[in-house]
Amino acid sequence: MSLDQAAIADVKELATTRQAGFALPGAFYTSQAVFDHDIKSFWNRNWIWVGHVSQVPEPGNFFRFDYGAESVVVVRDRQSEIRAHVNVCRHRGSRVCLEASGKTSVLSCPYHAWTYDLDGSLRTEREMDADFNRADYSLFSASLKIFQGLIFVCLSDQPPDLQPALERLAPLTKPFGIENLKVAHSASYPVPANWKLALENYLECYHCAPAHKEYSRSHSLKDPASMTEELLSALAENSSLAGLPVAELNETGPDAENLGSDIYYRRYPLYPGYKTGSRSGKPVAPLVGELTGYDGGATDVMIGPLNSFLAYADYIVGYRFVPRTLQETDIQIVWMVRGDAVEGRDYTIDDLTWLWDVTSQDDERIIRYNQQGVNSVAFRPGPLSNMEWGIETFYHGYLQRIGE
The missing domain is CATH 2.102.10.10 (Rieske [2Fe-2S] iron-sulphur domain)
Structure with missing residues (x-):
């Protein structure tokens, strides 16, 4: 057996050791063999x-x-x-x-x-x-x-069939007019951590309240109990008036197998006084797409396991967690606005980027500390919270793919 074959066999064996409902064993974040296998078996075989x-x-x-x-x-x-x-x-x-x-x-x-x-x-x-x-x-x-102006690539000769999932998602994202947006700004936040720790951090809001003070002032996702029936009903009414669907689409993990890829769409309410994700709660750019007003909500969108977006009524943020080396990852953020919006007249970079710049700086810090702890000989995987269900669904597809 060659060294490559031996390493792959070890990774596949490691994939069977994870306990359901718990985080991954430390070797998933510290082993060079696992990282190399991640690139070949997961990144190269998924749409990016x-x-x-x-x-x-x-x-x-x-x-x-x-x-x-x-x-x-x-x-x-x-x-x-x-x-x-x-x-x-x-x-x-x-x-x-x-x-x-x-x-x-x-x-x-x-x-x-x-x-x-x-x-x-x-x-x-x-x-x-x-x-x-x-x-x-x-x-x-x-x-x-290409989906509504978003460009995806895959290095595999047999990429996953993304089309069934995109057909389900298309009516929900159509009002945002994504194909008519433009990139207003992009930024990269290097973090000394494995890419999976960076991605897992984004997939849960269990950490939002203690780690993201600015985000938590405006986003009800940080506390499920704060999403009262009154707040949800107001969002549904306002979204309908603004031309936005509020239907939820959650086909991730085992539920995604009939679609060929994970797909997720959910609009949730911001707190009263906030029309968008900004320092003041006031709009920072013109309405996107076909929208006719601000509903006071935000939409989480996921297309495949590696691609996340957050859509407000006036701008959309795209997130990537790009592996560089075993414990070097770039948190990449792309802010998109209407294609005909003019910087300095319709938006300023500082106002547009403020929330997700400060939030990403927080993320760099907490992910860095997370990796430092996982590197310890004392690390043992702990149980996942109910608010970390997104990590559980990621593990399902990830472990299945690297074990193939």
Whole structure:
């Protein structure tokens, strides 16, 4: 048995040791073999939200998305089709695209100058044999899917069938007009922790009240008991008037198996006096999509296990927890507003980003401390709270996938 096969066998065996209702054993956050297996068996085999169509408005526009050892270039080609290429030269494996984003006419390897057209086909090379066939050496492509302007990629030759889940979600997200948004700002918060600890933190609000004072002033999700019938009824009435559905869609964990991927949609009330997620509770940008007013609510959306969004009436936040190394993760946040909104006139970056900037700084701190404790020889997995049900559903799909 090779070392790789032995390591994979050990990871699969580890996956069977987790006790239902409890956190994962420490090795899931401290083992290099587990991390390597995570990238190959989970990240490479799931759809990853990488950006928005507004980031590649014209032929030649591109951006790069990296995770673990992988890198993908998303580009709009000369026929205006959006494509995703694995960022690996077909000559000797150098990264081809070094810039984070920009506009170009070709993709040229900085090592030996092999040059690729925007569609990934090899265009020029030097000093190769006469029988060399360029058609055999196009860039490898990644699977790509666009949902209401959101761009997803998957490196697997057999990506999960996301379409049934998207068809269920589409009527609920349609009023937000996501395809007509633009990226107003993005930020990255590096945290010295395993990616699963960062993701798990987002999947539960058990920590919100003690750890997020600013968030807890406005979001009733921090305390289920505060979601009174009166508050929920007011949200339902206001959402209907604003043109927003309040139906809940929760097909995660075992419930998602007939859809091919986890999918989640839930609108919940903000506290009285708050129209959106902001310092003052007042709007920070124009209404998005087809909305006609502010209902005083927020919507959690999840598309697959790795892609989370929070939608207010005036802006949408996208969250990613991107693995870099075993215990290095980037918390990436993207703020999106109406495509025709003008910075300085319709919104300011400071007002737009305030809540999720301070909240993410809190998250960096508590996740860092979490990893430090998990690294201890004394760590033993503890029982999950009722408010941590999202972690339990994540574990279901994660353990199933890495054990395959």
